[in-house]
Amino acid sequence: MHLNVVPARTGLAWARQGVRIFWRQPVALTALFILFLACLSMAALVPVIGFLVVLCLMPAATLGLMAASRDAEAGKRARPSALFSAFRAGPAYARQMLLLGALYAGCFIVMLGISALIDGGQFARAYVSGNRSPAEMFQVPAVQAAMWLTLLMYMPLSMLFWHAPALVYWYRISPLKSVFFSFIACIRNLRAFSVYALAWVGIFLLWSVAVGTFTTLLLLTGLLGDSGSALALSVTAGMITISALALAAMFFNSLYFTFVDCFVHPVPDAPAAEPAAA
Template sequence: MKLNVVPAAAGAQWVRAGIRTFFRRPIALTGLFFMFMAALSLVAIVPVIGGIVALVLVPAFTVGLMDATRAADAGRFPLPGILFVAFHKGKAHARAMLWVGAFYALAVLCVVGVSALIDGGQFAQMYVGGGGGLSAERMEDPRFLTALWVATLLYLPVSLAFWYAPALVHWYGVTPAKSLFFSVVAVLRNARAFLVYGLLWTALSLGVGLLMMLVLLMTTSSSDIGLATMAMFPLSVLLAAMFFSSLWFTFLGSFQPDDDALIDTPTT
């Protein structure tokens, strides 16, 4: 395995490849994304430990979505079981993936914990789904806004560390601790490509959202605005599924196996 340092234009290529591959198997990839969200939601409702367990499972399920994109890109139909592919390689591999998940859960809980010190836990409650969503009252609360921005800034290094970590453990057998380090190095070395990648996804999300909102405002009455807003949910899901499809191509572009083929069995 070796790191590829790619030009800024690679970020745009990753976005295009993710969208193109999504439309090869739109139903399958959208369905798998729904499974991803539903599985985490079901686990999260378990009292006390549900939210933590859901965070632990995020890296493993993300690998499942990446492998689904890999299958679709190769012309295969990704079946539902692919979401759990990270647990199909034996106990040692599953244990390594769960360690990555445990590190991720700890990092996220630390970020949320710091935000709770700022706003008394409002952002933390919203994040775990037990405190409602965004409201005008919250957006006018300076403590909540400060907590929101602090949490966002603190999550950036977490995102760097875990962007590639699950995939490195799954496909290259890298140990959990080393995978975090290699992930940070890879993202920083390809910072220009990731800047383009992030800007394009942000612009695409905002552009599609604004266009859809304008269409809904022109075609619905004020009394139906709540229903119209709900109609935007399927579009948000499609965009999210496309984004997750593009994750595979960021990994494929940033790392190159020594033997020109991805390692399917982890080293021990």
């Protein structure tokens, strides 16, 4: 396994591949993403520590979506069981992936703790609780500063863990080493990842424009006005929700291709028998 440095235009190819692989199995991959959200939502319901449980499971869950993308790329059907690939591979893999998740959770908590030094923890409490906070709170300069600082700190955090689950699962690399190699891979391919990010920003903007145009047309035709039917409103809301889920699924599908191109050695067909210790 060796690091590969790719040209900037590869970032656009990653986004295209995510969209392309989604349309091979749109129903299965959308359903899998909904299952991904449902599992994390149920984990969040755990009393007191629900937020930490979600953070600990995030690497394993993300790996599951990458495994599904790999299956779809190979012409196999993306099955719900792919989401649990890290745990189905055996106790050793489950332990290493949970250790990686604990490392991610620890880094995330430290990040929120640093932001709390600015606003006394208002933004951190709102983020952890998941409750809708009053808009007035985000007008407070200290809260705004904490929010932007958190966003700024999350960029290097995401680079640390971007490839880490796949490195642990497919290449037997320990959690600590996988975090290091993930960060180096992202830094060395920063131009490609910048193009990749811009591509997805463009895709989401196009989707927003399409949704806005569609809704405006319905309003102009009176289907969503006072005289419009409740059925038309429900159908429109459903279409917007499904398209948003599909778009998010496309993004997660593309993660696998960012991993494959950043490392020269071919991805094994199955995880190795025993991952490396931390």
